[in-house]
Amino acid sequence: MNDNRPQRPAFLKPGTRDPEPGTWKPLIPQPARVPQVHLFQAGGKPHLLVADGTRVFGVDREVFERLDQASSRGDRAEVKRLLQQFGLDAPPFVTDAPPESFPVRALSLAVAQKCNLGCTYCYAQEGDFGGTARNMPLEIARQSVQRLFEEAAPGERVQLAFLGGEPLVNRPVLREATHHAVALGREAGVDVGFSITTNGTLLTSEDGEFFERHGFAVTVSLDGVAEAHDRLRPFKDGRGSFEHILRRVRPLLKMQKRMQVSARVTVTPRNLLLRPALDGLIELGFHSVGFSPMLSSPSGCGQMQPEDLQAMLRQMIDCANECERRTAAGERYPFANLLTALQEIHRGTHRPYPCGAGGGYLGVSAQGDLFACHRFVDDQSGAMGNLREGLDRHSQAQWLARRHVHRQEPCRSCWARYLCGGGCHHEVIHRGRPACDYIRGWLDHCLKAYVRLLDRRPELFSSLRPSSPVFSAPSAVQSRPAP
Amino acid sequence: MNKIEPKNVSAQLTYRARGNPPSTLPVAAISNCFPGLEFDFRNIWRRIFVGLVMHEARPQVVEVEEEAPDEFQTLVGELLVSVDGEQLWVPVTGPEAAGGPVQSLGFSNLEWANALANILQKAGEQVQCVFFDPDSRQATEVLLQVRRVFDEEGTPVGESGVLARDLAQPGELTQSLCSPWQNDYRECACYYWAASRPDFVNSETDAGGQTAGHNWLHKDRTPDTPKFYSLRQSDMVSYEDLFRNWEQLRFVIGGKDEE
Numbered sequence: 001m002n003d004n005r006p007q008r009p010a011f012l013k014p015g016t017r018d019p020e021p022g023t024w025k026p027l028i029p030q031p032a033r034v035p036q037v038h039l040f041q042a043g044g045k046p047h048l049l050v051a052d053g054t055r056v057f058g059v060d061r062e063v064f065e066r067l068d069q070a071s072s073r074g075d076r077a078e079v080k081r082l083l084q085q086f087g088l089d090a091p092p093f094v095t096d097a098p099p100e101s102f103p104v105r106a107l108s109l110a111v112a113q114k115c116n117l118g119c120t121y122c123y124a125q126e127g128d129f130g131g132t133a134r135n136m137p138l139e140i141a142r143q144s145v146q147r148l149f150e151e152a153a154p155g156e157r158v159q160l161a162f163l164g165g166e167p168l169v170n171r172p173v174l175r176e177a178t179h180h181a182v183a184l185g186r187e188a189g190v191d192v193g194f195s196i197t198t199n200g201t202l203l204t205s206e207d208g209e210f211f212e213r214h215g216f217a218v219t220v221s222l223d224g225v226a227e228a229h230d231r232l233r234p235f236k237d238g239r240g241s242f243e244h245i246l247r248r249v250r251p252l253l254k255m256q257k258r259m260q261v262s263a264r265v266t267v268t269p270r271n272l273l274l275r276p277a278l279d280g281l282i283e284l285g286f287h288s289v290g291f292s293p294m295l296s297s298p299s300g301c302g303q304m305q306p307e308d309l310q311a312m313l314r315q316m317i318d319c320a321n322e323c324e325r326r327t328a329a330g331e332r333y334p335f336a337n338l339l340t341a342l343q344e345i346h347r348g349t350h351r352p353y354p355c356g357a358g359g360g361y362l363g364v365s366a367q368g369d370l371f372a373c374h375r376f377v378d379d380q381s382g383a384m385g386n387l388r389e390g391l392d393r394h395s396q397a398q399w400l401a402r403r404h405v406h407r408q409e410p411c412r413s414c415w416a417r418y419l420c421g422g423g424c425h426h427e428v429i430h431r432g433r434p435a436c437d438y439i440r441g442w443l444d445h446c447l448k449a450y451v452r453l454l455d456r457r458p459e460l461f462s463s464l465r466p467s468s469p470v471f472s473a474p475s476a477v478q479s480r481p482a483p
Numbered sequence: 484m485n486k487i488e489p490k491n492v493s494a495q496l497t498y499r500a501r502g503n504p505p506s507t508l509p510v511a512a513i514s515n516c517f518p519g520l521e522f523d524f525r526n527i528w529r530r531i532f533v534g535l536v537m538h539e540a541r542p543q544v545v546e547v548e549e550e551a552p553d554e555f556q557t558l559v560g561e562l563l564v565s566v567d568g569e570q571l572w573v574p575v576t577g578p579e580a581a582g583g584p585v586q587s588l589g590f591s592n593l594e595w596a597n598a599l600a601n602i603l604q605k606a607g608e609q610v611q612c613v614f615f616d617p618d619s620r621q622a623t624e625v626l627l628q629v630r631r632v633f634d635e636e637g638t639p640v641g642e643s644g645v646l647a648r649d650l651a652q653p654g655e656l657t658q659s660l661c662s663p664w665q666n667d668y669r670e671c672a673c674y675y676w677a678a679s680r681p682d683f684v685n686s687e688t689d690a691g692g693q694t695a696g697h698n699w700l701h702k703d704r705t706p707d708t709p710k711f712y713s714l715r716q717s718d719m720v721s722y723e724d725l726f727r728n729w730e731q732l733r734f735v736i737g738g739k740d741e742e
Contacts, residue, residue, distance in 0.1 A: 055494035056489075056491040057498075058488035087498070348496075450490075
């Protein structure tokens with residue numbers, strides 16, 4: 001079905017949606033008034049985010065109102081002067097200069113550019129990236145692993161990710177590459193983390209034991225529970241896949257100790273009911289559950305439109321409120337999008353890029369070509385050399401210069417730019433930035449939730465580290481949910 | 484004064500609390516590598532008793548807090564000799580010179596952190612304090628309240644790292660701070676600067692077990708400078724060298740000068 005004309009979700013009451021095209025209003029108005037600051041109320045008190053350095057302050061009424069007035073006028077010079085006056089200025093955290101080079105710290109291997117599912121929106125066009133379906137030969141996988149260790153010094157950590165297509169189509173190469181990485185890591189004194197993103201249909205208990213033994217972060221693509229999933233992720237013959245996947249995932253969910261089995265939901269206009277999906281997947285025992293809006297698909301199918309993103313924002317906030325309530329009560333409710341955002345806000349994460357793609361993270365195609373990430377496989381706009389001749393440093397330097405958030409519009413004038421990083425390169429290059437209001441609305445909510453939780457449960461943040469039971473989230477390179 | 488509260492980690496790292504000099508920011512301070520040196524820890528004892536301001540290193544009253552009862556004024560200049568029965572001064576005996584007879588060498592005060600270790604358990608309570616006037620040689624007993632060192636509001640007991648607001652006035656924690664541009668930096672001997680300034684650097688041990696290296700104050704040293712621990716004034720960094728060129732001091736990493 002061509003879902004360019006999205007179905008109206010049933011949960012939305014008449015009148016709460018269905019505006020005329022071009023007249024819809026953001027759920028929470030978050031205009032990018034000035035790029036330096038974002039003002040918000042949380043817990044009944046005024047707060048300030050200074051974009052550079054992602055610095056969060058509680059402020060008094062006077063500070064809030066004077067900054068609010070200046071930013072309402074779009075008066076950047078006055079905002080700058082006020083920040084100086086209040087002692088809130090600091091040397092720039094992010095400069096215009098892109099990094100000259102990155103050591104490669106993470107590789108994803110497209111071990112199988114083929115897939116047994118027929119998801120209409122798939123960026124990999126049902127697995128083959130629009131080309132010939134193929135498996136990665138063992139030699140290419142071995143060379144990739146060697147490449148990963150070339151720039152790693154003893155004591156450092158690297159990440160090896162398996163993607164596709166469906167990577168378990170090529171199980172022998174996946175396993176051999178893992179063994180090779182373990183051996184090289186041991187030899188070089190380099191710690192190596194493993195991850196796989198799978199559709200779950202081919203998982204076996206033996207896979208589970210293998211992943212458990214090597215501490216894999218396993219991400220299973222599930223677009224909801226039961227029919228919600230089956231609508232979007234059918235087998236190629238049209239049969240639903242949910243029950244089939246569940247039978248195969250359950251043993252892994254039970255055996256996860258070192259391994260973390262998480263669910264990733266791609267949100268399209270046809271599965272906008274997020275809370276039942278979140279609760280259902282958490283109840284099944286997934287280590288965490290994250291949502292990503294489908295912003296760009298090769299066919300245009302399933303792409304989220306502005307009104308869909310507004311509906312999604314409402315649902316995300318509903319999920320976040322429940323997560324905040326449970327977290328404040330000391331319960332584990334692993335809604336990855338919120339918990340990851342809270343971690344990043346607490347640290348003050350500020351990034352000139354949305355992710356490590358094209359920098360410390362590269363994707364390797366089945367034929368051994370290097371790309372900016374797993375999504376760019378066989379896409380010349382993200383080509384970066386090959387294993388045989390090495391990383392194309394010139395292409396990488398150009399990429400890092402061009403993709404820097406200071407070079408992006410409208411990012412340069414947006415307060416959320418260092419939390420967002422400018423949005424997924426692949427989606428932006430192929431569709432643009434249709435989700436800015438959604439992202440700002442979501443980050444605004446996360447900032448408020450952060451301040452409220454910090455006030456109520458400060459001790460949660462004193463132990464913000466991967467081992468924290470409340471905040472633990474998947475560590476796989478590619479599994480950071482979109483903001 | 485506007486109220487601004489840094490919430491997250493990056494805000495805390497860059498926010499300069501009122502009264503503090505620029506050197507107290509981690510990015511600007513020597514403490515960016517050596518946490519703990521962003522303020523002079525001894526200053527937390529100055530206001531440990533409500534109403535009085537003590538000397539940071541000696542149990543002696545230097546002034547009285549504004550809200551204190553008028554009669555506290557008579558304590559200025561007096562020595563605090565005991566708190567809740569714990570003696571703060573101890574008699575010292577020993578030889579005055581090597582090989583000399585053991586004799587009484589007067590009294591010495593205990594360092595604050597050791598002297599008050601037990602008293603800190605009584606934060607918020609009143610304790611009996613005995614003061615001694617060195618001029619009149621009279622003792623006075625006064626009940627004083629012990630302040631809390633940490634602000635533990637909203638934090639499990641023992642886990643707060645935030646100093647209580649009324650323990651120091653703006654700017655007081657950085658008074659007497661050891662900084663490269665102050666005399667103390669050169670005067671401090673072993674241990675105080677141990678992390679940044681091991682006093683014996685570039686050392687090498689030969690096959691016979693003999694060790695040779697450089698004095699940490701040896702200026703203009705290179706890997707080729709003969710390895711002996713020079714104490715010649717002409718070899719050593721002077722006070723003026725420090726004041727003018729403190730930023731040229733090199734880090735010592737793993738016992739060796741950084742390249």
